[in-house]
Amino acid sequence: MILIRVIGLTLLLLLGMLSPSNAAEADLRAIVTKFATASNFSAIEAVVHELAATGDTAVERPLGALAEGDLYVRKTDSQVFIGKEGGGSVELLDPLSGEKSGDAAKGEITKIKVNNTLRRAVRDALGTLTLGAKDPAARIAAADTMFKTPDATNIEPLDAAIASETVASVKALLEQARAASVLASDRPEADKLAAIALIGARGDRNALSLLTSVEANSEGAVKDAATAAIANINSTLALWDAGQNIWYGISLGSVLLLAAIGLAITFGVMGVINMAHGEMVMLGAYTTFVVQEVIRNSFPGLFDWSLVIALPLAFLVAALVGLVIERGVIRFLYGRPLETLLATWGVSLILQQAVRTIFGPTNQEVGNPSWMSGSFDIGQLAVTWNRLWILVFALGVFAVLLYVMKRTPWGLQMRAVTANRRMAASMGIRTPWVDALTFALGSGIAGIAGVALSQIDNVSPNLGRGYIIDSFMVVVFGGVGNLWGTLVGAFSLGIVNKFLEPYAGAVLGKIVVLVLIILFIQKRPRGLFALKGRSVEA
């Protein structure tokens, strides 16, 4: 620990000695001021290149701000500042030192516009400059940028960086970036072949992209080596593709499971064709939105906890609405499935329009907490955090529900009423209450599914519409009345769908899945896991 600090301090001191004198800063300032007079994107790009050419790390600040769209010009004196927006005015910071230098109203300054080409230019420029950064993540980013934009002039700085690099994984990336640059240079063939071997070993899509362009622009042994390396990468990637399809299938399956699991109770266990199920999901999603709004306005620090807070609330809201629906409508219609279907369909329309009236017809923004954003790589497989959490969550909900059904007195009563209502009643079970609570439980589960789905879908009054058909498909396919059937049904439909999608396309894939289910139901009318017992005959 002490050793690291000492090294860090020495590095800082060294940097201090290397950092430019005041005269150099005046030069930089002169260049930065040119942003004010640059009239179009290519002129701004020229200034970026000029700044990068100084090789001074102090340009990181203005360039970074430019890429973020935070660089402004003051109209009165054409001075360039970094602006931080807050309320009605903009706080101005010095572009080089970052010190505060006054405020300005929005009308007094103009933003320096950036486009993708400029952002790319800034990224490339910063890549070379941040090669010696203290933070390994910045060095990794630099190596990555230089790998994507190989240039013969990069070899020397990379050599220097490799020599002084202490972290093995960063060193490997730097060497790959150097190899990419070697391929773009006029170094001897042997060097290039070694570079291709190194890049081939990297084996990801960026390597493939690079080698493809090398293959197209070279000849002889280099071209052959590139072709061989490409073939090699492609065959490994094909394996990863299969793994990726399985993962996507599991992920889609978990979404289907979440959407269907509440229905597995209301439709599967109780036999109510509940067309308002999707709207319970929507209510859960809107609860999440309201919770996030409150947190945004009053307790911004709690934002990462918003979903955890929303879960019990969504359950309660949806369960309560479910209870009202059961007591108000459905209990009068038991044993009349077609009328239940019509009535719940009507209820679903009422709920949709009510939400539309209260919250407006447009999408509401539900943010992802930081722990649900972004992705990580397993080999060549990109796993997004939100999908992973939804999978974990779906399995958790399933486990809890299974426990409630199989291990609690309430679950026992529920199953007893399903199996034989009159017998259960004569044993002293208040069947109407069990019905109401079962329906509320199914609705509540749909509500917490809505919390999860708000993370991947848009929160609008139509949210539920998209899931109702899929949910019924899963429950019917898995076997009505069987929770395990719903689990297996959801995951098998998800995986089949995702394996078909790359070949047949999303539209045809969905049709094929539907046809397969219809054929399957012809063969096994009661689904994968048929429930045996009296209730089926009744």
Added chain:
Amino acid sequence: MRGSFSTITKMFSASVVTAGLLTSVPAKAADDTIKVGILHSLSGTMAISETTLKDAMLMLIEEQNAKGGLLGKKLEAVVVDPASNWPLFAEKARELISKDKVAAVFGCWTSVSRKSVLPVFSELDNILFYPVQYEGEESERNVFYTGAAPNQQAIPAVDYLMSEDGGSVKRWVLEGTDYVYPRTTNKILEAYLKAKGVAAEDIMVNYTPFGFSDWQTEVSTIKKFGSAGKKTAVVSTVNGDANVPFYKELGNQGIKAEDIPVMAFSVGEEELAGLDTAPLVGHLAAWNYFQSIDTPENAKFIADWHKFIKNDKRTTNDPMEAHYVGFNMWVKAVEKAGTTDPDKVIDAVVGVSVPNLTGGYSTMMPNHHITKPVLIGEIQADGQFETVSQTPGLVMGDEWSDYLADSKDLISDWRAPLSCGNFNVATGKCGGKGTN
């Protein structure tokens, strides 16, 4: 099963509609007012987009009344709800024209709803102002298209991506929702790209269903297609609700605009309002109007809108501007003709010029399409667009695409003596594609 479902849908939506009608339409039929029909879905899937347009129209009518009305009479809005149900659009259009005797109708969003009302408008001879960008390949006497034709949006957008500023794109993914607008637009774009020398293997076309929400496979396919060593871009005609999960997946899988930009034709400020836009900065959209446009007209329009809707956060968007332009054109044409009689107004509208919100004038052309500037904008962290490119002048809407074999010889001119929406210049006859 399916049959009964749709009957149920109709039954319920019809009852919802009647309930809505009873409250929103005053029963008295006064002679001192001019009625204007508003035909936008206020319930169902399309309510998300169309409700805003209904409100925009109500605002425009209110403002016109505050200015003293039209021809000395007050304007009266007649709002109906076709409930995102395409056949109901035709029924409601008939009701507006025959029963409410409206002078003109402003409405429709999807192409299928427009196609559904076309026969009603030509049979009962009334006027429809259609405010949404669409696939072209149509020109009707009774319809005025104030949204963009493909050459006012799609073609300039692709040109921008091909230019040095746009990143000199060499490889193209055409991603769309599976219905008529994306399919026709992509057909035009494919022909255009091939004419520009893009090889067939550098174009990938893919369609997804309406409301699609699981984009994992599509986004990773795009990633794969983009790793062939050539600059790649996605041209997206993905519609409505499906966009939010699409952009979320792009952000999560780390596709940055600097590497693979997505150019969208159906994503506006309204769609972005439901989204955390920080990971999307730099992705593009092509429109004829952005809320961020800095002109006095636009500043006033936005201020009026916020005041009317009583919510400072509500955004404005391109179809709203199209209604703004279309409504003002109609007002001017009625003043010019001195009557609201549709036949006279149809002749009077052609050639009318009104200010648009981007600081210029839009003119109604003889093909019933208007002139517009084409803007390319990049998504910003605050959910607005920053204009990065603008066509030097106004672009005239071209209804029959020059890049499709069966429509390249067709032109439209509704002025006498030609008065034809599909005149074939090769055969010299009126009537080609589109004549039924």
